[in-house]
Amino acid sequence: MTSSELWSRATADRYDAEETEMSSAAVLGPTLAFLAELAGDGRALEFAVGTGRVGVPLRERGVPVVGIELSEHMAAVLRRKVDAHTLPVTIGDMATTVVPGAFSLVYLVYNTLSNLLTQDEQVECFRNAARHLEPGGRFVVELGVPPLRFLPPGQVAVPFDVSERHLGFDTFDLVEQILVSHHLTRDGDGTGDAHTDAGRYRRTCSRHRYAWPAELDLMARIAGLELERRVADWDGTPFTEDSGKHISVWRKPA
Known part of the structure; x- marks a missing residue:
């Protein structure tokens, strides 16, 4: 168990209703296109898959998706949408839980890296991503810039x-x-x-x-990953000093 706070049943049951904007086509369309392009013909692993806001529609696009989720209640909501054969989910934390196989893409969206409350655990999350990536695979993180x-x-x-x-x-x-x-x-x-x-x-x-982009780059380097790209949103807007968040892509050397 990591220091992440657990989502309760009540919170999980109302999560989708409270995140309708984040599940809209305007938000999900660019997100799914970005991730599907990086996944290519390979498999994708979502850390903190939650209720499947991203994982389920990405699977519907033809990308095989596997999830890791700490909260059994959040996973139960996902399971109402899709069966375990279509989108397997392992209950566990994203810093240490290992699932079988290698992936062309590991991704962690919507500020969820910040749920790990210590630097050591965030470093282990990067190491866990690298552990699951095939050579040339990418780790993608969406995270806000501390305001x-x-x-x-x-x-x-x-x-x-x-x-x-x-x-x-x-x-x-x-x-x-x-x-x-x-x-x-x-x-x-x-x-x-x-x-x-x-x-x-x-x-x-x-x-x-919270962590700055430069700190994440050092975590990635510790895990053996190299920064490939950093943009301000899923549409690929250039990242600047005024950006409120970033989408960062690190690559495992081939």
Whole structure:
């Protein structure tokens, strides 16, 4: 077991409903095209496959996909969509769990690398990816760039969503490189009075270890991988100092 926090049954059951935007064609289309091109005629391994938001449609595109998932509850939601023969899933952590075979692509999307709360575990995740890759295979990570420059002096919180149904902000421990995402989500329909609606907000939080792209490149080098490409999004927008996230591709030497 790693330091990753486990998803509960309740969280897993509402995950897809709360991530409808991330499951939209506008988001998934470029993601799937990017990953399918890298997979080629080979197999793909998704670390933290979750409810299959990416893995299931990638499999439907003809890419054989295998998943590793820490939460049995998240895997159970995936299993409602596709059977174990079509998309095998092993319950375990992405830093140490090994599945049979070699893969042309290992990928880890939607900031999930940050679920590993220590540098050592993140390094082991890179090593585990390299362990599963065939020569010439790629490891792909989608991860946000720490928004520390938005922190005013003396403050520790940065909002990332202020909308009618959701308030989200991150707090930072700059010494430990720990980010805590706080969420206030409205469960009601917003039609009641102010006191009623106020009681319908659900509060959740999750811990993450943030890392800079350069730190990830060093982790990759430790694992024997070489940086091949870094872009700002799945459409291939150039990565710059203003980019809020990156898609990085490391290659295992042939």
